[in-house]
Amino acid sequence: xxxxxxxxxxxxxxxxxxxxxxxxxxxxxxxxxxxxxxxxxxxxxxxxxxxxxxxxxxxxxxxxxxxxxxxxxxxxxxxxxxxxxxxxxxxxxxxxxxxxxxxxxxxxxxxxxxxxx
Amino acid sequence: xxxxxxxxxxxxxxxxxxxxxxxxxxxxxxxxxxxxxxxxxxxxxxxxxxxxxxxxxxxxxxxxxxxxxxxxxxxxxxxxxxxxxxxxxxxxxxxxxxxxx
Amino acid sequence: xxxxxxxxxxxxxxxxxxxxxxxxxxxxxxxxxxxxxxxxxxxxxxxxxxxxxxxxxxxxxxxxxxxxxxxxxxxxxxxxxxxxxxxxxxxxxxxxxxxxxxxxxxxxxxxxxxxxxxxxxxxxxxxxxxxxxxxxxxxxxxxxxxxxxxxxxxxxxxxxxxxxxxxxxxxxxxxxxxxxxxxxxxxxxxxxxxxxxxxxxxxxxxxxxxxxxxxxxxxxxxxxxxxxxxxxxxxxxxxxxxxxxxxxxxxxxxxxxxxxxxxxxxxxxxxxxxxxxxxxxxxxxxxxxxxxxxxxxxxxxxxxxxxxxxxxxxxxxxxxxxxxxxxxxxxxxxxxxxxxxxxxxxxxxxxxxxxxxxxxxxxxxxxxxxxxxxxxxxxxxxxxxxxxxxxxxxxxxxxxxxxxxxxxxxxxxxxxxxxxxxxxxxxxxxxxxxxxxxxxxxxxxxxxxxxxxxxxxxxxxxxxxxxxxxxxxxxxxxxxxxxxxxxxxxxxxxxxxxxxxxxxxxxxxxxxxxxxxxxxxxxxxxxxxxxxxxxxxxxxxxxxxxxxxxxxxxxxxxxxxxxxxxxxxxxxxxx
Numbered sequence: 001x002x003x004x005x006x007x008x009x010x011x012x013x014x015x016x017x018x019x020x021x022x023x024x025x026x027x028x029x030x031x032x033x034x035x036x037x038x039x040x041x042x043x044x045x046x047x048x049x050x051x052x053x054x055x056x057x058x059x060x061x062x063x064x065x066x067x068x069x070x071x072x073x074x075x076x077x078x079x080x081x082x083x084x085x086x087x088x089x090x091x092x093x094x095x096x097x098x099x100x101x102x103x104x105x106x107x108x109x110x111x112x113x114x115x116x117x
Numbered sequence: 118x119x120x121x122x123x124x125x126x127x128x129x130x131x132x133x134x135x136x137x138x139x140x141x142x143x144x145x146x147x148x149x150x151x152x153x154x155x156x157x158x159x160x161x162x163x164x165x166x167x168x169x170x171x172x173x174x175x176x177x178x179x180x181x182x183x184x185x186x187x188x189x190x191x192x193x194x195x196x197x198x199x200x201x202x203x204x205x206x207x208x209x210x211x212x213x214x215x216x217x218x
Numbered sequence: 219x220x221x222x223x224x225x226x227x228x229x230x231x232x233x234x235x236x237x238x239x240x241x242x243x244x245x246x247x248x249x250x251x252x253x254x255x256x257x258x259x260x261x262x263x264x265x266x267x268x269x270x271x272x273x274x275x276x277x278x279x280x281x282x283x284x285x286x287x288x289x290x291x292x293x294x295x296x297x298x299x300x301x302x303x304x305x306x307x308x309x310x311x312x313x314x315x316x317x318x319x320x321x322x323x324x325x326x327x328x329x330x331x332x333x334x335x336x337x338x339x340x341x342x343x344x345x346x347x348x349x350x351x352x353x354x355x356x357x358x359x360x361x362x363x364x365x366x367x368x369x370x371x372x373x374x375x376x377x378x379x380x381x382x383x384x385x386x387x388x389x390x391x392x393x394x395x396x397x398x399x400x401x402x403x404x405x406x407x408x409x410x411x412x413x414x415x416x417x418x419x420x421x422x423x424x425x426x427x428x429x430x431x432x433x434x435x436x437x438x439x440x441x442x443x444x445x446x447x448x449x450x451x452x453x454x455x456x457x458x459x460x461x462x463x464x465x466x467x468x469x470x471x472x473x474x475x476x477x478x479x480x481x482x483x484x485x486x487x488x489x490x491x492x493x494x495x496x497x498x499x500x501x502x503x504x505x506x507x508x509x510x511x512x513x514x515x516x517x518x519x520x521x522x523x524x525x526x527x528x529x530x531x532x533x534x535x536x537x538x539x540x541x542x543x544x545x546x547x548x549x550x551x552x553x554x555x556x557x558x559x560x561x562x563x564x565x566x567x568x569x570x571x572x573x574x575x576x577x578x579x580x581x582x583x584x585x586x587x588x589x590x591x592x593x594x595x596x597x598x599x600x601x602x603x604x605x606x607x608x609x610x611x612x613x614x615x616x617x618x619x620x621x622x623x624x625x626x627x628x629x630x631x632x633x634x635x636x637x638x639x640x641x642x643x644x645x646x647x648x649x650x651x652x653x654x655x656x657x658x659x660x661x662x663x664x665x666x667x668x669x670x671x672x673x674x675x676x677x678x679x680x681x682x683x684x685x686x687x688x689x690x691x692x693x694x695x696x697x698x699x700x701x702x703x704x705x706x707x708x709x710x711x712x713x714x715x716x717x718x719x720x721x722x723x724x725x726x727x728x729x730x731x732x733x734x735x736x737x738x739x740x741x742x743x744x745x746x747x748x749x750x751x752x753x754x755x756x757x758x759x760x761x762x763x764x765x766x767x768x769x770x771x772x773x774x775x776x777x778x779x780x781x782x783x784x785x786x787x788x789x790x791x792x793x
């Protein structure tokens with residue numbers, strides 16, 4: 001379990017967040033999770049509209065907050081999508097969006113069971 | 118601009134070479150050179166061969182050197198002045214204070 | 219690092235979790251947080267709370283970070299408000315855009331607490347330093363205003379508003395190092411002084427005050443241009459640090475003799491406009507600037523130059539010549555000379571010069587504010603008579619006294635007794651208002667005794683231009699090598715009408731051979747030639763005037779309150 005955990009999340013970073021946020025740590029995690037749903041919707045909408053600039057911006061934004069929460073795999077996936085948007089190459093985007101969604105489901109589960117229990 | 122200096126063989130003469138614009142920016146550098154000169158230096162030679170211009174603060178620096186070198190008894194030569202430099206020294210009649218060649 | 223001060227910090231990020239986290243970090247460091255969720259809100263929160271630091275996300279809806287930064291920097295104006303962009307933008311172009319829009323630094327995600335802390339502290343120090351500089355700058359403006367006011371009390375306008383003078387001077391000229399002074403002399407003449415201190419700001423202001431005080435004080439007392447320059451030089455040499463000095467020019471205009479005595483030390487050449495020929499003479503600097511030489515070594519070169527009515531002297535600091543156009547080119551002497559060769563009427567020349575310099579600099583930088591003065595030789599009648607101003611109500615002072623004062627050759631070489639003698643005479647309150655006439659009378663008698671009596675100079679020399687120069691060079695030559703001879707001044711004063719009036723007897727005796735005054739008295743024109751403006755003046759104010767002995771002793775008696783009050787009238791009787 002802990003191996004799967006560290007494969008998707010930076011545990012040190014999360015410890016640091018706990019320290020900083022104190023009582024509001026779970027609020028931060030919940031906020032991130034709620035936010036993320038919105039970000040993923042934005043990414044999908046941009047992909048459907050084939051608007052590479054919007055794809056770039058949404059991926060960039062999601063990348064930042066993923067990094068802050070210690071979700072390094074998700075951060076990496078967002079970076080790939082951001083680059084694709086930046087280069088105007090939307091062919092890979094639907095595939096990347098799917099993988100981002102899958103990764104998010106995983107860390108969402110991991111965060112809930114390990115940090116919000 | 119840059120300032121450099123060397124003493125001659127007998128060690129009684131210090132030649133200070135000025136190149137480029139001689140203005141306030143070289144204030145520190147110029148002062149350091151004559152203040153750090155050995156005490157047995159009796160004669161200063163300012164070589165303006167590579168100097169392109171001097172402003173009023175450069176004239177002020179020359180006066181500081183003159184003061185340092187003994188005021189009215191100072192022995193200071195200013196050599197190799199181009200026309201612009203010579204003109205500025207002439208307007209100020211610095212020929213009365215320095216030996217200008 | 220001991221900055222424990224709590225700052226007000228604005229955090230603008232549309233991403234809730236990121237903003238929440240950053241707020242928590244910043245609060246943990248002890249600072250107060252203001253939040254904004256988009257660019258527009260960031261600007262309005264900035265205006266409302268004036269925070270001391272802004273953490274700004276680059277990509278936000280409703281005005282992104284770039285636009286918000288630009289607006290905030292514009293509102294802040296001179297005040298330094300550090301903006302740190304929150305971004306993980308990686309390409310150089312985006313980062314450059316952050317800086318271009320006014321960002322001062324970046325903070326990348328994920329946030330690192332120690333880096334953020336260090337950045338907050340660094341920018342806090344920068345902001346403090348900036349604030350201090352702003353405060354110092356403001357303080358300096360206030361101090362300059364005060365100093366300027368003090369300076370104005372000392373240096374007032376003198377006679378700069380006379381009809382024969384035009385001048386242009388920056389209102390804070392004393393701090394750009396330039397100073398212009400002008401004052402009428404007791405004999406009706408005029409001194410004009412222009413100075414350019416090296417080193418702007420305080421050294422200039424400090425030097426300018428005693429300079430002005432010496433100039434006005436000594437002018438009023440009748441000192442010569444040589445004596446005033448010597449005094450100013452001595453003072454400046456003493457108070458200014460070695461490397462600072464004052465490039466200067468001084469002109470002594472004599473509206474009766476129609477001459478200018480000119481000193482130029484370190485300033486660009488003066489131009490003397492000759493109205494008759496529509497040409498100009500250049501008068502080059504021929505002395506060391508003031509404040510360099512010791513008193514013993516100060517040898518101002520003063521040139522005597524005949525002028526005609528409507529000739530005009532132009533004086534300037536190097537501001538005009540060194541004015542720069544946008545491309546950095548200097549106005550230069552050649553352009554200045556050309557302005558004089560364009561057939562302008564001399565009344566238009568002054569503004570023509572200023573207009574041309576302004577036009578030349580269009581968009582360029584003003585290196586130095588422009589200082590320009592012109593002074594015209596005019597008929598003394600056309601000048602307003604503000605020489606004699608005081609009207610004493612109560613008359614008193616010493617009324618019964620006599621003075622014998624004999625100067626031998628050494629004293630004659632190095633000393634001008636006139637200011638001292640005038641000082642003694644005008645201790646008599648009733649004579650104070652006539653100091654101008656008395657000065658002229660004394661000066662006339664003294665210079666006749668010295669030049670014609672002791673030095674044996676022929677006044678006929680002065681009637682031509684070349685002779686004029688020759689006369690003065692001979693005068694200097696003979697005076698410098700003088701080893702024998704004397705001038706004896708005898709003054710006495712007695713009260714009349716119970717002290718409501720008085721009689722002053724003046725006699726000058728010299729060691730010269732005298733002259734045939736009997737013959738001269740029969741021919742008034744010749745006497746005019748001999749005494750220049752002296753005789754008509756003497757006739758006007760003297761009750762008695764006569765020669766004695768072989769003509770080497772002259773006596774004048776002045777009775778007050780009957781002295782004619784207007785000195786220019788006396789000069790007017792000349793023709």
